[in-house]
Amino acid sequence: MSSSSHPLRPLGSVCEIDHVDLLSEQLGALIPGEDYSDVTFVVEEKRFPAHRVILAARCHYFRALLYGGMKESQPQVEEVCLEETRAEAFSMLLGYIYTGRVSLSAVREEVLLDFLGLAHRYGLQLLEDSTSEFLRTVxxxxxxxxxxxxxxxxxxxxxxxxxxxxxxxxxxxxxxxxxxxxxxxxxxxxxxxxxxxxxxxxxxxxxxxxxxxxxxxxxxxxxxxxxxxxxxxxxxxxxxxxxxxxxxxxxxxxxxxxxxxxxRDMDLNYRGMLNPEENIATMKYGAQVVKGELKSALLDGDTQNYDLDHGFSRHPIEEDGRSCIQVKLGQAFIINHIRILLWDKDSRSYSYYIEVSMDELDWVRVVDHSKFLCRSWQNLYFPPRVCRYVRIVGTHNTVNKVFHLVAFECMFTQRPFTLEKGLLVPSENVATVAACASVTEGVSRSRNALLNGDTRNYDWDSGYTCHQLGSGAIVVQLAQPYIISSLRLLLWDCDERSYSYYIEVSTNQQHWTKVVDRTKVSCRSWQTLKFDKHPASFIRIMGTHNTANEVFHCVHFECPAQLDTEVNEGSPGNLWSDSSMSNQQNRPSRPVQSHSMLPSSPSSSSSPPSSSSTQH
CATH class of the missing domain: 1.25.40.420 (Serine Threonine Protein Phosphatase 5, Tetratricopeptide repeat)
Known part of the structure; x- marks a missing residue:
């Protein structure tokens, strides 16, 4: 029988009854008088009649006091004296026990603190929390x-x-x-x-x-x-x-x-204002740009409207480092996190360092990327420092001799971070478009397809990045140098082919270190790789063999690897994962011979276009 036809539940009837307000009002009416009371509390010579069963039902403390075998629980005991208790606060507490309500806004401060003390002493956790929350607001x-x-x-x-x-x-x-x-x-x-x-x-x-x-x-x-x-x-x-x-x-x-x-001045144990998770390099907090050209653009908060002519601050890059962009904070602040936006409307990269000071004379370097190539947004962390001045000194620009800075933010963050040799050890994938990573070498039908996070929508025509074996490579540039120790790739796997490859890392594109060597291993589909820690701004994937043609194809790249299961560098054998097998099974098979021969497609044996670098 359906609920709508139930004989005791006619259509449109009220299913729940809520008379809590009436209950609170009627129990509250018992407080002022002695009707039905069976115990009286004496507080500061004032008498408070009460009802044992109500107090015991609402509060563990009173349950133990009045029914737990203590002397106050004996029937002949009609009065209980409470020491170190204020009458006004106790009256409020009784009102709360009987009605579940209490008004705090009009209560004097000292009474409110006594009331909080009673809530703590009697183990009324919800009341204690609510009172504490109110106190935080006043x-x-x-x-x-x-x-x-x-x-x-x-x-x-x-x-x-x-x-x-x-x-x-x-x-x-x-x-x-x-x-x-x-x-x-x-x-x-x-x-x-x-x-x-x-x-x-x-x-x-x-x-x-x-x-x-x-x-x-x-x-x-x-x-x-x-x-x-x-x-x-x-x-x-x-x-x-x-x-x-x-x-x-x-x-x-x-x-x-x-x-x-x-x-030295910066070794003194200074005090500073602490505003967690709030950018204090703003006009609201009295910050101002005191050195650098085009000062007004740096702290205006606009990170979208900038081009070749406006929307940035700058300084000429000089070997002695005398030129800089310097920000004076409104007062001494404690900071451990700086974000800057390097001008990024083309493919250029910059090098720089950041120093802080209290007096503009003694400077401490908190970030040193002077030997690394960086681009776009920089998320920088360092041990907490008290400072009044921050200066950013550009040391290199791959295009000209000017350092351009679009935005500057600094703050104190409570988010955990790990540093090694002054560089951030990332826990999440930083090889993403959102993290300002980019593909600087490799052929693809869409820009940064390798980093868009799509690991399902790829086929014979699209969704991968490639390079011709023996010519070029696939290179990913991270926004800034990180300490990395793992990578994850998805090799194109719409048929049974396998690949060989190796991977190198660099911070400046001049000196490369090989961290993965799969040249003597047949590999396919998902590759989860672990290696010794290295600083890296650039990751170069170099294909050396494809059992189907002369092109190396990669669908997805992430750094660091975001899986718990990792394969240590040097372990032999094919690298498979359940997700790759499922991915292959869910994609319809297309025979090679039925496909038109597009340059650089996985089914093609011809070479990719001669221009093997995406233009930025």
């Missing part, structure tokens, strides 16, 4: 220290992180607030030891002096004052501000002066 310079203290006490990591982030962004105001003086020692140390607590050392020192006077009973004041990074202060500040306080020993002052005078 943080101010006046209350953030109090909230952080409570979050630290109860190990509320998300709320603690939100407080730290807020204090980092508003450090001077936080230091001047009364709440700063109420921080526990542990919370205080956590705050001021952060590299991202972006305030001057003088302000931090003076705030810590006030905290020490306010908390004179705290032991080991020296540990507190050690949080001040004295070498970042001027000699005048150390002598006229720090020394008269008496809170720092003369030996520590002398050590700081010595370190300041003997260290």
């Amino acid at each position: 943080l101010t310079s006046h209350n953030v220290c109090s909230v952080f203290d409570v979050a630290t006490l109860y190990s509320l990591s998300t709320l603690s992180a939100a407080c730290c982030s807020y204090m980092d962004r508003h450090a001077p105001e936080v230091l001047a607030s009364d709440g700063f003086l109420t921080l526990s020692k542990a919370a205080l140390l956590t705050v001021v030891r952060r590299d991202s607590f972006a305030s001057s050392e003088r302000e931090i020192f003076q705030a810590l002096c006030r905290w020490c006077r306010q908390n004179s009973e705290v032991e080991d004041i020296e540990e507190v004052m050690s949080c001040v990074r004295l070498p970042l202060m001027t000699l005048t500040e150390m002598l006229n501000v720090v020394r008269p306080s008496g809170l720092v020993s003369p030996d520590h002052l002398l050590d700081a002066i010595k370190l300041r005078s003997e260290s």
